[in-house]
């Protein structure tokens with residue numbers, strides 16, 4: 120039974136009777152927006168979809184992707200999730216499920232078919248959903264999860280791209296208005312607007328578009344620069360005007376990633392840094408009495424097959440301790456959160472595809488190659504290939520004065536980091552797309568279905584250590 124549509128009351132989210140509701144759960148990434156590290160392909164989703172259709176034909180390719188969508192989240196997942204005690208899941212969607220770039224502004228019915236299926240599974244288990252538009256035409260940031268082939272966020276320089284995203288939101292709002300199991304809309308994942316003002320302009324238009332259709336559902340608005348920065352927001356024209364709105368940060372902490380080069384020992388100084396990193400992101404909301412949602416956070420984990428058993432266990436012990444510390448802060452702050460990630464192939468998810476499934480065995484060597492070449496940007500360990508990129512980075516550094524090196528989104532993307540993202544995670548990854556698709560050559564329909572069904576709950580394992588920490592924090596200690 121739902122308690123009516125949720126709404127914002129000051130710094131809290133409340134139900135129709137005014138009782139506080141703290142939303143706790145995870146992000147369903149890698150499903151209606153596939154990502155390279157989540158399901159094990161190189162590059163971006165649109166690239167593997169194109170390559171697979173060319174390699175095995177459109178029908179067989181469609182079969183794989185449809186069966187994947189069907190298997191990835193079923194009633195069994197919703198049941199498991201509810202039994203752990205979580206009450207909300209954030210669903211990442213790719214605009215391409217609803218609109219074709221070659222046929223813009225024509226709604227594809229399949230998008231709602233898949234999305235409704237999961238919204239309804241969740242509702243049946245009393246789980247709220249938040250609809251997260253993770254990609255928009257042109258890309259709102261330059262990372263792989265925006266599903267564009269390059270690193271420039273062109274959404275901000277093409278008004279028509281912005282208009283199309285509003286067009287899609289008008290359909291989403293029309294479709295879900297009045298649905299009490301939708302906790303709200305997260306209109307744009309991790310915007311990276313170099314001007315800082317175009318994001319506010321777009322949010323104004325978004326607000327009017329959605330509110331004209333759906334006056335009730337909460338809007339969960341991400342801050343600029345990967346949901347980390349509200350400092351350029353003009354309070355008078357934004358939060359003071361927008362009603363029923365939550366402000367969202369993504370509180371990733373570097374200590375949870377191999378790139379930090381530092382073990383988490385729970386020292387006082389590390390704890391202070393973890394706290395400071397959170398406080399910096401939420402300052403604007405706290406200064407102005409606004410409601411906060413932590414829409415993404417969480418470390419990545421060691422993998423026994425790559426790191427070795429002992430090292431992986433040690434890494435994970437530290438990462439769970441870091442996570443516990445982050446969750447202590449969120450408890451103290453009484454904020455709602457959504458950890459990244461519900462399911463993947465074994466790097467970050469609460470559940471993961473078992474190593475002995477057809478998908479994992481078929482792609483075993485390819486995945487090992489991806490790891491060794493550090494093809495995915497997320498949590499990558501580039502020790503095996505550093506020697507090849509260093510001379511190239513040095514060459515660029517020798518020719519670009521320090522004052523010209525700080526290109527947006529600096530400092531989130533540091534100088535070296537930007538070069539490697541483009542060289543490795545975009546360029547080299549692009550050359551590996553066909554190699555991924557060739558793994559499907561000669562497979563029968565039954566074999567293709569078996570690959571996709573590897574993602575079914577029944578064929579997955581649970582990351583027990585992670586789930587134990589999360590369950591400890593699912594309800595607030597009073």
Ligand SMILES: O[C@@H]1[C@@H](O)[C@H](O[C@@H]2CO[C@@H](O[C@@H]3CO[C@@H](O)[C@H](O)[C@H]3O)[C@H](O)[C@H]2O)OC[C@H]1O
Pocket residue numbers: 148154262264308309344345347369371372373415459497531
């Ligand atoms: O789809 C998700 C995606 O939403 C997520 O994006 C990354 C989030 O972190 C970004 O870097 C952080 C920026 O803030 C600093 O404070 C942190 O230390 C950085 O980690 C990163 O650039 C985004 O790509 O990532 C996972 C995807 O699966």
